[in-house]
Amino acid sequence: MRPDKPAARVIALEEAFVHPRLWKLFPPALQQRYAVVKDGLTDLGPVRIRGMDAAGIDMQVLSHVQPGVQFIEDPGTANRVSREVNDWLSDVVRNYPTRFAGFATLPTQEPDAAAEELERAVTLLGFKGALINGHTHGRYLDDQSFSVLLERAQALDVPIYIHPSEPPQAVIDAYYREYPLMVIGWGWAVDTGTHVLRMICAGVFDRCPRLKIIIGHMGELLPYCLTRLELMTLGDWLLAARKPGRGVRRRARAWRKACTTTCGRTCLSPAAASSISQSWTAQLPCWASTTCCSRSTTRCEITSRRWSFCAPRACPRPTKRSSPTGTPSAS
Helix, strand or coil, X not given: CCCCCCCCCCEEEEEEECCHHHHHHCCHHHHHHHHHHHHXXXXXXXXXXXXXXXXXXXXXXXXXXXXXXXXXXXXXXXXXXXXXXXHHHHHHHHHCCCCEEEEECCCCCCHHHHHHHHHHHHHCCCCCEEEEXXXXXXXXXXXXXXHHHHHHHHHHCCCEEEECCCCCHHHHHHHHCCCCXXXXXXXXXXXXXXXXXXHHHCCHHHHCXXXXXXXXXXXXXHHHHHHHHHHHHHHHHHHHCCCCCCCHHHHHHHXXXXXXXXXXXXXXXXXXXXXXXXXXXXXXXXXXXXXCCCCCCCEEEEECCEEEEECCCCCCCCCCCECCCCCECCC
């Protein structure tokens, strides 16, 4: 290994773009929200790459900005637009194969169609997995109808990234109607963490033990609640173990089935200060090096199942890092 070569590449997840067709379908309120960053969302060429270089990012795994196609009511339209978006993104990745990779946009309105599009995107377009924006018209991935999609992701051995989205309208009315600014900063994280808990409690990881789920924003609050969640829920699961076929022991271990990243956060101090967060991340499978988005001011690399926190302007990128066994990690 050359002494000036970093021990691992920095790969950024949750890196958004917007497709022209979907932009036209977005409701006016959604267009207004993204208007200030539209130029950045539409650029998938030299300007974005210069920003990546300035932030020390080697590669971005691109995914369509929230909510993707999941707001579309008509399943047929969602299917057609998903294919168009994925084909378009495939062309972008083909133009910059060393800088960009892709997460598929899926028409989750119809789980069977979503499973077929995931397989097409992975096997024909070379995508690395898919990104799903929270619930689809009130249905989360614990719904039995999504079994075909989750089983297909497991068979393909690719991850599903669960990105936040607006909570269901009933939740917004109950908690955020008077305080709408809380939705993105707080409501998104709560809803995404709850999404993962629903999958665990529904036995999704019992049925799909090799399923890979990724969540961003330092774990969507789950690492900070981990010990309490285990204490408060384990009792109910143990009582349920008296009923056959519940798989309680496996379900209790399902906490470790989700990878968490720092994507979407611009400050790592909460994770650095939290022993709970460190114990959570230390046991997570490491399928890729991850980082905050290119607009962030901090960077986090995962190499050989170890966290390394650094601010790009405060310390240089590492040139050598040892694995848990003491041998240098692969480049």
